[in-house]
Amino acid sequence: MRPSLHILSFALFVAACLIGCSDEDDAPAPTIKGRTEVPEGADGKPCITDDDCNSESCLMQSHGFPDGHCTTFNCDRLDCSGEASVCAALWDGTPACLLPCEADEECRDGYTCQSVSGQAESTCLPAGGGIDPAEAFEPTRDLLAFDCAPTEIGQDDIYGPTYTFTFDLGAEAQSFLMVPMVAEGVVVPLSMQTPSTSVDLQTDYRHHNARLGELDFIPDLAETGTFGQVGLDWPILVPYAPQYADYVEAGGTYELTVAADTATPCLYVVEGKTGTTIDLNIYLVGAGGRTAEDAKDDPDLAAVFARVDEIYAQAGIELGEVRFFDVPAHVRETFRVLRSQVDVYKLTAYGEPPDETLDGHLSVDLFLVDDMQFHGANVLGISAGVPGAAGLHGNPRNGLVFQTVDLGADNDHVAHILAHEVGHYVGLRHTTEVYKGTNTDAERQIDRMMGVVDPIEDTAICEEIQQTGFDCPDADNLMFPAAPPAHLSIDPRLTPGQKAVFQASPLVKR
Ligand SMILES: [Zn+2]
Incomplete structure (x- = not known):
């Protein structure tokens, strides 16, 4: 049996930006040599949205690039345009066109001349710090x-x-x-x-x-x-x-x-307020090559959502609006398979508000990837916060990811992962942590730093989870840290205490 331990999400560090950046052009703008007559919209110029750039790729202010920065992604294959003539890897590994420099004075306000290890030339990059919430996150x-x-x-x-x-x-x-x-x-x-x-x-x-x-x-x-x-x-x-x-x-x-x-x-x-409906934004990163257009009529995804509705019905909650989104090609290429928890935070930062209303903002971003292989462990899913930052999109603290290896083969299993991760996202913790009873440094550190014990009083706890496995008294709980194999026919449960927390989440509406 494949090991099925979830890793509890430790959330919220960092990420590179790039949300909303488009795929490369079919006919890239010609490379312009020299530093005269650089048109607006050339790589390196300010931008607000992708539409402002010849390449249709804007590194936006809301993602850490002051006044925006036009670029061309995948410049290992495509020419850079304008002054930003150095093709360098961004934080998520994507090659992008940046401005070469030798001193800070050559860079625009908000940027400094930085040398990135493994790179021959220095480039202008955002000067320290990160997204300033006082400036970013419109609307x-x-x-x-x-x-x-x-x-x-x-x-x-x-x-x-x-x-x-x-x-x-x-x-x-x-x-x-x-x-x-x-x-x-x-x-x-x-x-x-x-x-x-x-x-x-x-x-x-x-x-x-x-x-x-x-x-x-x-x-x-x-x-x-x-x-x-x-x-x-x-x-x-x-x-x-x-x-x-x-x-x-x-x-x-x-x-x-x-x-x-x-x-x-x-x-x-x-x-x-006590509510009944939760809205989802599904980002198709992997998911067996499905696109947002395919996903609307996909029978396997429909089966997953139907099963999630069954699981949540016991808490009086149903899925409301389920919207599908594609990610830019360079994001798909980089994050189809996630290799570390850091990848999770980088990927979740690509979420975008689904519209400009508060109701639209109060929805959960789910990123479907093909697989998650961390340090030899097979991870099923991770929530970028317990709870997540409800209403905030395009930030490492917003969203959750899960793997879809079993989509089509075991849709109930995929539904279990989805339902569990959304459970974290609204604020439910594991009934027992997988480290409990191991007395390892990891357990001691987690206990000391986080107080990981589930605060909800009517959930069972497993004292020897490593030894007891699916015979634990809480193994049938949706928030047990491992997903049961199908042959055990375990129907995931939520206790009255868990239901109360779930229903009170700001993400559960109407
Ligand atoms: Zn979990």
């Missing part, structure tokens, strides 16, 4: 009412300057999700003041914690840098378990205090 910024002007109140011993955000909860809110963000450095939630109580987010209510930098058994994460980073921890869902429902006081005024070591943080808060 999301307005729809979700980003607050980028917190009150600086002091200094935290460990994490640096501290800031307080104040916000009011709507009269009908039954839950809320707080998403603090920074352009660079880290942001660490410290405390929350509800209308009636003070909550320590480092000790008493800490299931958002994901101290990635301290998890040294995931070496790849050390190499990701800070490009596009929007924070360190996962978003904070209130309540993440039914016993914390009292923290929600509809109509009340709240304060959230965070520390941010480098940049002034922004915050958005999105509210939830």
